Amino acid sequence: MIVIGSGMGGLTTAALLSDLGRKVCVLEQHYTAGGFTHSYERAGYEWDVGVHYIGEVGAPTRTRKMFDYLSGGDLQWAPMDAEYDRFYVGDKVFNAIAGREEFRDNLVRQFPDEEKAIDRYLALLERCGDALSAFGMSRGMSPLLRLAVRPWTAWKLRGPYRRRTYEVLSELTDNPDLIATLCGQWGDMGLPPKRSPFLAHAMIARHYLYGGYYPVGGSWRIADTIIPKIQAAGGEVFTYARVERILVEDGAVAGVEMQDGHRIDCDCVISSAGVVNTFERLLPDAAGDYYRQRMEKVQPSSAHLGVYVGLKGTAEELGLPRTNFWIYPSNDYDAALDDFLENPEAPFPVVYISFPSAKDPDYENRHPGTATIEIVAPAPYAWFEKWRDETWGKRGEDYEAMKAALGERLMEYLYDKLPQLRGKVDYFEVSTPLSTNWFGGYQYGELYGLEHSPERLRQGWLRPRTRIRGLWLTGQDTLTCGVTGAMMSGLITTMSMEGPRRMAPLLRRIYA
Ligand SMILES: Cc1cc2nc3c(=O)[nH]c(=O)nc-3n(C[C@H](O)[C@H](O)[C@H](O)COP(=O)(O)OP(=O)(O)OC[C@H]3O[C@@H](n4cnc5c(N)ncnc54)[C@H](O)[C@@H]3O)c2cc1C
DSSP, X not given: OEEEOOSHHHXXXXXXXXXXXXXXXXXXXXXXXXXXXXXXXXXXXXXXXXXXXXXSOSSSOHHHXXXXXXXXTOOOEEEOOSEEEEEEETTEEEEEESSHHHHHHHHHHHOGGGHHHHHHHHHHHHHHHHHHHHHHHHHHSOHHHHHHTHHHHHHHTOGGGGSBHHHHHHHHOOOHHHHHHXXXXXXXXXXXXXTSBHHHHHXXXXXXXXXXXXXXXXXXXXXXXXXHHHHHXXXXXXXXXXXXXXXXXXXXXXXXXXXXXXXXXXXXXXXXXXXXXXXXXIOOSGGGHHHHHHGGGOOBOOBEEEEEEXXXXXXXXXXXXXXXXXXXXXXXXXXXXXXXXXXXXXXXXXXXXXXXXXXXXXXXXXXXXXXXXXEEEEOOGGGTGGGTTSOTTOSXXXXXXXXXXXXXXXXXXHHHHOGGGTTTEEEEEEEOHHHHHHHHOOTTOBSSSBOOOHHHHTOTTOSSBOSSBTEEEOSGGGXXXXXXXXXXXXXXXXXXXXXXXXXXXXXXXXXX
């Protein structure tokens, strides 16, 4: 079996199939495994590219058990501060505190007149667990079973879940600051409240309700601890291995063609490279027509800028928190995004700042006397498109100048919140949507694969099983974004492929 891509979706699928006795070959185009969970080193510093915090791993939840199973218990988690997210909204500051009751009481302290609305909101989040399970399970079912349980799925997904987040929240409260605080993590799934479905909002809010955790040793430890499971069954993960085409003969998968032109024969291919890649790039012929027509209903998610900062001095010496900062120009997140898309000189609609070396108790052992910071902000792919065919590192002076100017702008957001860092920065570099394209293979530099719009949730074809015999999908596009979303997509893909009888003993081992 071949898995295209070694992100969390691909590795989870490969590891579970390996446990069921399959020999799996994972082909990864990048120089390192892990997809968005990989880390990179430069100038003596180390940064993560797509993991800042993960929820639901501080107790033996389904998420934690799955991570433990995949990593053989070798992946450890460090809790962030109780204040895991801080929201700077215009000139006001709000925050989220770990633990359901603590979260509630803290919100009530910040919004004393809104106690009822806060309780109703938390009740909605609780009920949403069922809706999320129904959504996930329906993705994994065979077409016949899906049809049979459609009334059940529709019933579970009734009510607020497919409505827009803002619509649902504005029925609970008319306090714009409370709505802004509840939506302060919109960047975690890429759409502000007037554009996102409540289901996606609730998925994120529930995920972090009991706090944020960081993988001890850095995010690269995620792939590092999962790959041995694949190797133990005789499989392997190959890097610098770019698949150019999925080969289809007589309606069935026949193998893949690599970038260097050689062919690997195989009757089962699982693509975790995202649906845009899979159907626009890897299956350009008639075999992908059905999917390309449907893709008109979905959009790539927004692209982003990243600033990777290295400092002399430890996180403790520099006073770096284990709290993420979210910086917003005002409490109207949608209007701020509209302004920015219209006028690039307008304030960034959201700037996210994370302090990985402060979160990682092992960082000091690997990189003594130093600290790191990561800044993320949205940026349209179109700004960079003219350089798309240029090689990484050789895109010319005007590209470098644009990057530098954007980086300087974003650094000012950091200095504004932590002025003690001015003059302490030893190194920083900026990534653009073209970096996401180059290193992650995302054609439009998209941050989270497909945009999490209400329309996307209605697309039943976004599921593991495809119409092409032997071709399966996994990863964030088949379920939801996030490391946990991609991991659970791997479980659902494996279940779809192997069926309940073979899965039952494996599920018992995972969830024992
Ligand atoms: C800036 C940023 C911050 C984030 N922060 C968090 C966070 O704090 N917490 C969280 O839970 N989630 C976070 N996420 C989201 C999370 O990282 C992703 O949703 C998740 O890792 C996606 O996993 P995946 O396996 O679906 O895709 P990916 O990790 O993208 O894996 C797909 C893989 O396929 C490979 N590939 C593509 N085309 C080919 C080809 N032709 N041949 C071979 N290989 C190919 C790619 O190189 C890539 O390795 C963040 C994402 C970003 C971008």
